Amino acid sequence: MSKTYRSMLLIAGIVILAYGVYTLFQPETQVSVGSLDLVKAQDNTGSYITIAIGIIAIGLSLFMNKK
Template sequence: MNKTIKTILIVVGILLVAYGAYEIIVPEASLDIGIAEFEAQDNNSAYITLGAGIVTLLIGLFVNKK
């Protein structure tokens, strides 16, 4: 694999993992009603982004030139 493509895959993988982790950590919506605070979050897209980032990162790291 070309060194440039490998570097791009690694960078994109790191960015996708970081964005997926950010989506998991930061709540989407919150509601504060005096004594109680509620947070609603759907993490399906965050898990997909995180998984895609891990796969892209692994491809960039471990696939060698044929």
């Protein structure tokens, strides 16, 4: 894999990982109407998948054999 592709894959992996961590820790959606509080439960499945893809991209860019 050429150095350019490795660098692009590393940068993309870091950006994807950062986005996944951000979506994991962002506040939940909450709606308050008078004394009634409606809280939407946060589903983190997409965040976990995004983080895994970022880690895989970083791993591929760091550990692929140089030609």
